Amino acid sequence: MNERETLIRQFIEIQKAAVGTETQEVPFDDADWDMLIWLSKRNKCGLLINNAVNKDPKHFCIKDETLKKWNEDSRMEFVKALNMFNEFKRVMESFDNNGIESVILKGYALAALYPGIFQRYSSDLDIKLNPKDKNKVRKLLTEDLGFIWIEADSKENVDIYYNQKLAIEAHFTLWEDYEGENIDILRAEKLDDPSTLIEVEVTGGLKVKTLGITEHLILQMFHIIKHYILEGIESRYFCDIAFYVNRYLDEIDYSRFWTTFEKMHFDDFCVIYFTECIKHFGMTDKALAGRARRLPDDELAFLNDIVFLGKRDINDRADYSLLGILSPYVNGGKKTAESKNGRMIQALFPSVKDIDKKYSYCKKYHLLLPVAWIHRAIRTIFFKLTKGGKVYGAGKKLKESEYRIKMMKNVGIK
Template sequence: MRTTIDNLFMLCRAHLYGTDRPDGGNYEDEIDFETLKKMIQENSLSAFLYKPLKEYNDQKKTIQDEVMSDYGSYIQAVMFRELSKNYGIKKLCTEAESRGIRLVFFKGIILADLYPQYAERTSADSDILVSEEQKEAAEQLLIESGYEKNLEHSKIHVQVYYNKKLSHTVELHTRLWEDYTGPRIDILDKMKLSCPETDIRITACGIEVNTLGHEKHLVYQLFHIIKHFSLEGIGIRYLIDTTLFVNRYFKDIDFNLFWKHIEMLGYTKFVEAFFKICIDELKMNDKVFENHTITLDHSVEDLKTDLLNVGISKEKRAGWQIMGAMESYFTGEAKAPKAGIRRKLAMVFPSLDALPKTYLYARKHPILLPIAWVHRAIKYLIRRKDHKDEFFSVGEKIDVGDRRISLMDELGLLNND
């Protein structure tokens, strides 16, 4: 008997490869649609899995016709929004070329192009890299193209713009790693993942664009995946993205160099576990491990479970509440305390290295650290008063943070050398 998790991966394989269904294409077991639907929504796979689910229901007739009809109408609307975003990107690219502005695309349409239909990979925004020298010109282009700046969500190195007419958000980066700093970010900076000499030009979703070289894009993807995994958790769509990218560009990726870069970043054990799930569940090319000595010495089930549950994001829908506490561990600035009471206390009374950067005054003047602890507690109490149902209690926050750190430790992502 297949579990809901098994059925989810089976539907993914069915859509990607058109095979891997029992009895030569017939679905043997009935799918628990309500449970599966929730898992699909949490993993942002609604558009991607509509076709195999409809195929399943055409055979089994276990999902009510009106339910499938409503699902289909919803997917049509979702995919139309993706087509609208694509139109916006095409216009931006054309105008940027005419103005001599060099835009470099990453994630987004580069990954969407790998899917059976690009609109099946829904996304919240489009990520574009531009040089500091051309940042002002790129922002002016966005404004003249109907985009308005979102000051609240913009950062030093990421300017956020939104086009209401196209329902399209653009994140204009001057650094691939946003505003993050720390030892791991310094290593990434030295790798020069994007520069005119190594960037390439490809056609993605019908648009000719500049993007990172394939090996460098894969390194970036793993950085991005590990960022979200460390700070809040990720879903299985990242498995699909990575599997499709590796299978499409395998011959163009120097995996000896890739593993060297991954080791420099301290990501080896995580990437081994992540790749193993991609291979076992989604048929990623297993030659990624050729000439690489595997260091993983435990089961990948904890990671798989975390991926399927989208980390902590569905716990009160407030995974962002521990992002500040996790950031210093992700960037390699702070060492996590060993398991036990010290680790739990560190969530409430972080060290200077682990203190969120919003308390910069304490980082500059260590004597003010106790004041930062009190400041942090007051901010928490005020926010929780207004959003009590959405906020973790102190105990919940400690437990959630401890579980996240434990899993990061298991996967070799903590700077504990």
């Protein structure tokens, strides 16, 4: 095995140990622990993996000083996660006191499935809220609770709020600003129908309202697929799905789940993703509902893409921002062109249907589409000039979109 393959195998092995799956004989004699620790944090499972290594440091051949430093960092991560949780409780209490109905998406509803709730943490909190409460929520968060509304990063149906302890994504639809055949399929499932919502206990008697069991699994997998297409995903999601399916094994409507993803043509990806969860993370194969297990065409490339969060260069910290190019794969219906040149033309000159909602004026007045193309180009140049390496330029976007298309084909998304 080369150095990258060894690193990937070692990382997956530690993650397996963290979730209690039987491990293999993967050697750690010459492990690059600085990189493994960095990857654990990048994949948002640092505390989970740190806990596993502390149970048997000799097996993982980690030096005492390295583990000591990591433990100190993990204590700081724990304090940060605790502060975030306390802030979350403050927000939820304020919502309740002001009659604002909220539904937790993923987040603490999934953290409750982990050995400890702080072993699953996020950079933000996803909450589904009623559109009629949008102004009320904004006033409460900004005026009463001290959050800042990040207008530049917000979307039509998602408001972003931030303070020093917590970031909040306030969703007023489950599908953000996406539109298309796939969204129509999901919308028809009525995943947030009030009659299907359930309560789950997070910890110490604290309960939160979340989506129904099958509904939440459908949302999780669509969320995973969406991010896999647009930027890459974290290995932490393997744990989410394995813990979730095993916990709600006999309560999931597998027929409904698979029918939904077959309609969107994402069923091949789900089979492959579930197979990896079964192979590495102890998930029951009941989730396949009789389907044969299937691995990616190139499993190492798939795991490498996930462990490194879709990045080929570990120093790459830029946001992908590939929505304008790859959104047809998420939305369904029209696909991108077959040829690389065709995809380039589509990316530079999107149709009225495919252009981002930021340029909605041309959706109403189609003659303004060329104006929207120029507006879009100027905006791209502006962000590149002001944010530098934090965003991709046009050429880099096109190059990285070709890589993502290659990764999608590897797991059955075409």
